[in-house]
Amino acid sequence: xxxxxxxxxxxxxxxxxxxTLSCTYDTxxxxxxxxxxxxxxxxxxxxxxxxxxxxQQNATENxxxxxxxxxxxxxxxxxxxxxxxxxxxxxxxYRSAYGGATNKLIFGTGTLLxxxx
Amino acid sequence: GAxxxxxxxxxxxxxxxxxxxxxxxxxxxxxxxxxxRQFPKQSLMLMATSNEGSxxxxxxxxxxxxxxxxxxxxxxxxxxxxxxxxxxxxFYICSAGGLAGGLWEQYFGPGTRLTVT
Numbered sequence: 177x178x179x180x181x182x183x184x185x186x187x188x189x190x191x192x193x194x195x196t197l198s199c200t201y202d203t204x205x206x207x208x209x210x211x212x213x214x215x216x217x218x219x220x221x222x223x224x225x226x227x228x229x230x231x232q233q234n235a236t237e238n239x240x241x242x243x244x245x246x247x248x249x250x251x252x253x254x255x256x257x258x259x260x261x262x263x264x265x266x267x268x269x270y271r272s273a274y275g276g277a278t279n280k281l282i283f284g285t286g287t288l289l290x291x292x293x
Numbered sequence: 294g295a296x297x298x299x300x301x302x303x304x305x306x307x308x309x310x311x312x313x314x315x316x317x318x319x320x321x322x323x324x325x326x327x328x329x330r331q332f333p334k335q336s337l338m339l340m341a342t343s344n345e346g347s348x349x350x351x352x353x354x355x356x357x358x359x360x361x362x363x364x365x366x367x368x369x370x371x372x373x374x375x376x377x378x379x380x381x382x383x384f385y386i387c388s389a390g391g392l393a394g395g396l397w398e399q400y401f402g403p404g405t406r407l408t409v410t
Binding site: 221 | 294325327331334335336337339342384386388390397399401403404
């Protein structure tokens with residue numbers, strides 16, 4: 177079974193600085209997707225970034241980028257120029273690429289990010 | 294992305310009563326609906342997965358007779374908590390999944406806070 181591990185329960189960053197959130201996963205599958213979701217105090221889940229395992233290039237979305245290390249099964253999220261609105265719980269998630277019942281997302285335990293003004 | 298709504302956004306009910314939560318996919322054909330439960334400062338726990346027109350598949354440890362899921366159409370799924378008790382108090386999130394542009398996508402609703410007194 178696949179597992180996702182986030183070893184940092186809480187992180188803090190100064191406004192305008194850069195922070196990296198860690199995520200490791202375990203799988204025997206060769207094709208899959210990895211995600212970072214943001215859950216602000218409103219509790220609405222927001223997709224931040226998606227990485228397809230067969231793509232070697234790291235995904236980027238504006239100030240958000242990932243460092244995807246497939247061999248190491250590591251998928252970290254870097255937030256550049258942190259803003260107050262980035263304060264939220266961040267979840268790393270895994271999804272198999274093989275479809276069917278395996279379409280479900282497997283979430284990590286989350287990292288609560290605080291942004292200090 | 295697609296818009297997924299949940300109704301109600303919060304509900305208070307008395308112990309022993311049943312409560313129904315609706316999840317609507319407003320502009321997306323959700324062939325699969327996922328229902329999650331989330332306790333404060335914890336991750337999302339998948340309760341069940343349902344495919345349109347089929348019976349839901351429940352995760353281990355989730356009582357299917359207590360959490361009734363109906364997914365009668367591509368735009369509507371309901372979760373009914375039967376004979377609710379205080380320990381059922383939680384935040385319930387639905388998520389609509391399906392193909393969009395040839396890719397599997399999943400969109401989250403805003404969640405429903407259930408308090409059982």
